[in-house]
Amino acid sequence: MSILLYLFKAWMIGIAIAAPVGPIGMLCIKKTLELGIKGALLVGLGAALADSVYGLIAALGLTAVSHIMTQVAGALKLIGGIFLLYLAYKEAKSGVASNEAHVSEKSRIKLVSEVFFLTLTNPMTILSFVGIFASIGAGSSQGLESITMVVGIFLGSMTWWCVLGTVITKIKHNLPKIWLERIKWVSCFILASFGLVAIFSSLMN
Numbered sequence: 001m002s003i004l005l006y007l008f009k010a011w012m013i014g015i016a017i018a019a020p021v022g023p024i025g026m027l028c029i030k031k032t033l034e035l036g037i038k039g040a041l042l043v044g045l046g047a048a049l050a051d052s053v054y055g056l057i058a059a060l061g062l063t064a065v066s067h068i069m070t071q072v073a074g075a076l077k078l079i080g081g082i083f084l085l086y087l088a089y090k091e092a093k094s095g096v097a098s099n100e101a102h103v104s105e106k107s108r109i110k111l112v113s114e115v116f117f118l119t120l121t122n123p124m125t126i127l128s129f130v131g132i133f134a135s136i137g138a139g140s141s142q143g144l145e146s147i148t149m150v151v152g153i154f155l156g157s158m159t160w161w162c163v164l165g166t167v168i169t170k171i172k173h174n175l176p177k178i179w180l181e182r183i184k185w186v187s188c189f190i191l192a193s194f195g196l197v198a199i200f201s202s203l204m205n
Contacts, residue, residue, distance in 0.1 A: 014156020040165020046115025084195030
């Protein structure tokens with residue numbers, strides 16, 4: 001397989017992993033409304049880096065690691081659920097800016113780190129990678145192919161977050177502030193709901 005074709009396949013996988021609506025998507029919408037396109041880029045960077053980590057595991061064919069991650073999905077659900085509740089509480093306390101708010105360097109790093117951790121502990125991310133790579137029959141890759149896979153997944157994931165951020169930014173300018181406030185609370189409710197479902201699911205398992 002040529003490197004360009006390999007890169008394109010990895011790019012498509014990155015989009016497929018990022019596109020489903022979930023807690024990361026809701027957080028991206030919330031941060032875009034609050035910070036503008038840079039909010040989407042920061043959330044997207046954290047998610048894309050985490051996707052790249054799992055992409056590297058899959059590209060190297062580390063079946064044992066993938067198996068272990070699947071086995072500890074219950075614990076990851078609990079950790080991710082608690083973290084989602086924390087994020088929902090944090091976002092509920094934050095305000096809604098009608099104009100793009102300033103964000104410090106420390107806040108940028110914190111946001112990227114939070115999203116990175118949330119994506120890593122998201123069982124759906126793990127199961128999505130296991131399912132996608134099993135369906136395409138990806139085996140162990142070496143050297144340039146592994147690097148290409150990681151880069152492609154990162155670019156695909158960032159492509160989705162950039163598109164979503166751009167759309168939300170365009171919509172934001174046509175929304176009254178009352179609707180921004182409502183979207184904020186809907187976002188917090190959905191984050192908390194995902195968190196409670198994850199916690200309940202982990203305890204049931």
